[in-house]
Amino acid sequence: MSAEPDPSSEPVASDARVATLAGSADDTRRDAVGAGSVLADRYRLIRRIGGGGMGSVWESEHLVLGSRVAIKLISAALVDDERARSRFLREAQAAAALRSPHVVQIFDHGVHENTPYIAMELLDGEPLSTRLAARGRLPVDEVLALMHQVARATTKAHEAGVVHRDLKPDNIYLSPGEHGDVAKVLDFGIAKRAVELALGDTTGSGALLGTPFYMSPEQLIDAGLADARSDLWSLAVITYECLLGQRPFAGESVAELAVAVLAEPVPIPSQHGAVPTGFDAWFARATQREPDARFQSAAEFIDALALCLRDEGAAELTTPSRSPTATRRPALVIAVAATIVGALGLAALALSDDRSPPRDATVQPEL
Numbered sequence: 001m002s003a004e005p006d007p008s009s010e011p012v013a014s015d016a017r018v019a020t021l022a023g024s025a026d027d028t029r030r031d032a033v034g035a036g037s038v039l040a041d042r043y044r045l046i047r048r049i050g051g052g053g054m055g056s057v058w059e060s061e062h063l064v065l066g067s068r069v070a071i072k073l074i075s076a077a078l079v080d081d082e083r084a085r086s087r088f089l090r091e092a093q094a095a096a097a098l099r100s101p102h103v104v105q106i107f108d109h110g111v112h113e114n115t116p117y118i119a120m121e122l123l124d125g126e127p128l129s130t131r132l133a134a135r136g137r138l139p140v141d142e143v144l145a146l147m148h149q150v151a152r153a154t155t156k157a158h159e160a161g162v163v164h165r166d167l168k169p170d171n172i173y174l175s176p177g178e179h180g181d182v183a184k185v186l187d188f189g190i191a192k193r194a195v196e197l198a199l200g201d202t203t204g205s206g207a208l209l210g211t212p213f214y215m216s217p218e219q220l221i222d223a224g225l226a227d228a229r230s231d232l233w234s235l236a237v238i239t240y241e242c243l244l245g246q247r248p249f250a251g252e253s254v255a256e257l258a259v260a261v262l263a264e265p266v267p268i269p270s271q272h273g274a275v276p277t278g279f280d281a282w283f284a285r286a287t288q289r290e291p292d293a294r295f296q297s298a299a300e301f302i303d304a305l306a307l308c309l310r311d312e313g314a315a316e317l318t319t320p321s322r323s324p325t326a327t328r329r330p331a332l333v334i335a336v337a338a339t340i341v342g343a344l345g346l347a348a349l350a351l352s353d354d355r356s357p358p359r360d361a362t363v364q365p366e367l
Contacts, residue, residue: 278308
């Protein structure tokens, strides 16, 4: 969801200069500070440009350097929640550890009057979700260029042992560059290091962390089961959406969506629109319910995508057989899905919009 500009604020170069977007930009009720506040004697908040349940994002000025930055603040309602503060710090640490032109740059992290903040790169442009809402299907060349950049960011994260766990169009920002759009991956708030996931996720068994439309089967079952290949599932769903203008998995509730991901046949892209030769096979491989049957790295993922989108070597993309237990025992999987969403109190959560589930229907992590 894009940030709405505040007409009363001072003019800036672009109304879309944000570092991360999630929610309404004019809802300041949850903020511990406001416009004009100075944090750590060096950051002056100018205007609120985005926010959500976890906090807010402000266009700000670095008083010493005179440069513009984005300041992300934790919500006032969460300042005393140790789990929320830990997750907020983890976001800063995860992104700061990744030196990549395709990951939003983190400059600083600190605490102002008990309110944690992150100072980060201020971006021009728009999130991928906004572009998809405006244009629907994107040209093949544009999709390939975009996914190449996102794959590079994902590779960098995975090499550092970081699993994002919430890759989606809202968290991919497109900034104008000298040679076209530069994609930046945002919001590492629920990222985990692979070693932590291997030892056991501390968020709690069964916690639904992420955005259901883009979550892999294993992540829907338990966030602690997610690994680097779960991120690749999310990227496959994003690629499908970019090429076809709709999401592959839908449902009127989280329970229905979980059943679609866990039990129903995976959609065949060419049955929903024109796609390059080989994309059906590529998508089938990328969305295998068994992680071992998917692409095993972002490099393998993007190399295969480039082949099929360029109609080169499409015959080499074989389609592994699907797990029979995933399709022949739907009653069991439906029961599992119902148990998952019921335990989280999400069974009645509706998901709907005019052509597919809403882009901003994120299930908020349990904090």
